[in-house]
Amino acid sequence: MNIKAYLDSTYLKTAQQAQLSEKENNKMIENCILEAIKEQFKLVMIRPNKVAMAKKLLAENESKVLIGTVIGFHEGTNTIEEKLAEAEKAIKDGADELDFVVNFEAFKEGEIDLVKVEVLKGTFLALQHHKTVKWIIETAALNGAQIIQLTTLIKNVVVANFKENEFERVFVKSSTGFYKTIDGSPNGATIPAIIAMLENACPLQVKASGGIKNQEEALEMIKLGVKRIGTSSAKAISEGLESEGSY
Numbered sequence: 001m002n003i004k005a006y007l008d009s010t011y012l013k014t015a016q017q018a019q020l021s022e023k024e025n026n027k028m029i030e031n032c033i034l035e036a037i038k039e040q041f042k043l044v045m046i047r048p049n050k051v052a053m054a055k056k057l058l059a060e061n062e063s064k065v066l067i068g069t070v071i072g073f074h075e076g077t078n079t080i081e082e083k084l085a086e087a088e089k090a091i092k093d094g095a096d097e098l099d100f101v102v103n104f105e106a107f108k109e110g111e112i113d114l115v116k117v118e119v120l121k122g123t124f125l126a127l128q129h130h131k132t133v134k135w136i137i138e139t140a141a142l143n144g145a146q147i148i149q150l151t152t153l154i155k156n157v158v159v160a161n162f163k164e165n166e167f168e169r170v171f172v173k174s175s176t177g178f179y180k181t182i183d184g185s186p187n188g189a190t191i192p193a194i195i196a197m198l199e200n201a202c203p204l205q206v207k208a209s210g211g212i213k214n215q216e217e218a219l220e221m222i223k224l225g226v227k228r229i230g231t232s233s234a235k236a237i238s239e240g241l242e243s244e245g246s247y
Contacts, residue, residue, distance in 0.1 A: 003215065006222055007232035008207070009036045010045040010066055012178070029053065037063040041234050044099060045069065048090045055094030062085050068097035070123070074178040076101030076138065080118050086124055097132040098122070099173060099207075099230075104138045107150055115150075119157045127166050134171035134228075139193040140179045140186065147193055151200040158204060171228065172201040175210030186211055189221065198225045214239045 011032040029046055033054050036044035043066040046054055069090045072078040078086070087098050097169045100122045107115045112137035116146030117134060128134035137150045149174050158170050174189040174197065178200045181187050188210020197206045208221040217231050231237060 001222075002201065003218060003222070004039060004234075005225070006218070006229050007041045007226055007234040007237065008045045008137050008209075008230045009039075009041045009220050010177075010230050010232050012045065012047055012070060012073065012176075012208075014177070016045070019244040026050075026053075030057065033057050034061075035235060036065050037061045039192050039235060041065060041221065042228065043068045045230060048086055048093075048095075050068075051093040051095045066096040067094055067101060069095045070099045070101065070136075070176070072101040072103075073099075074101060074104045074176040075105075076136070077105055078103075078211050080121055083118070084121060084125055087122065091125075091131060093131050095131065097134065098126050099134040099136055100140065100177060101136045101245075102150065102154070104141050104150065107153075108146065110140070112153070115153060116157050119128075120161055123158055123170060125207060127162060127169060130194075132169045132171070134173040136173045136176055136209070137197075138176060138179050139174045139190070139197075140188070141180050144192065144196060144243055147196045148200050151197050155201050155204050164203075166198070167203045171207045171208055172197050173204045173207040173230070177210035177230075179233075188212065191220070191224070192227060194221060212237070214242045 011029050015022045018025050029050050033044050045096045048069045051069050066224050071087045072083045084162040123133050135154050189208040194208050205227040207228040208226040212231045213233045213235050
């Protein structure tokens with residue numbers, strides 16, 4: 001098995017979050033992109049304002065690595081209109097895959113129709129442009145029942161409104177990796193959360209993201225059935241090493 005085909009190599013820190021200057025942080029992003037090209041990972045995941053940079057570097061290196069970006073990151077509370085505008089700009093700049101953060105806070109408050117409309121419109125925009133779309137549900141912010149309910153909601157919206165041959169381009173994704181848990185519990189992909197997502201997302205695919213730092217953890221996720229893994233530790237995972245990466 002080529003584990004690299006599952007890996008979305010990720011760098012999503014702002015300069016402030018990384019405690020770097022803008023120039024230094026841009027170099028980190030550039031290095032992430034160049035590493036993805038060299039290692040032939042499935043995709044490089046960066047913030048929307050860096051998509052054009054990635055597109056340029058990939059073209060210069062004649063690389064087939066895909067470009068992914070995050071929409072409504074990381075809180076997910078942006079309006080539907082704001083998320084769609086951000087997604088449209090990312091598509092124009094060259095993004096291949098769009099990872100939307102679901103408004104999970106609205107979901108928890110019972111605003112189900114808002115979430116359904118968001119999923120419908122975001123998925124339509126992505127598929128209309130022949131892109132892959134992933135819906136981040138932020139599992140650490142949800143209890144077990146809510147993980148099942150939100151995963152099922154996304155699945156039902158997609159199945160009811162899109163063609164069967166489009167389902168493979170829609171994922172449910174676990175986490176941003178940036179959510180702050182109150183009690184210090186894991187803020188990313190956990191085995192129980194991933195199992196719940198896999199059991200309720202089908203026929204949609206699942207992406208495990210957040211806290212996967214070594215090959216053993218990655219292989220366990222793949223064995224469960226996930227089709228993609230988002231990680232800032234892609235090189236370490238591919239080489240069978242342990243990483244100190246934070247997401």
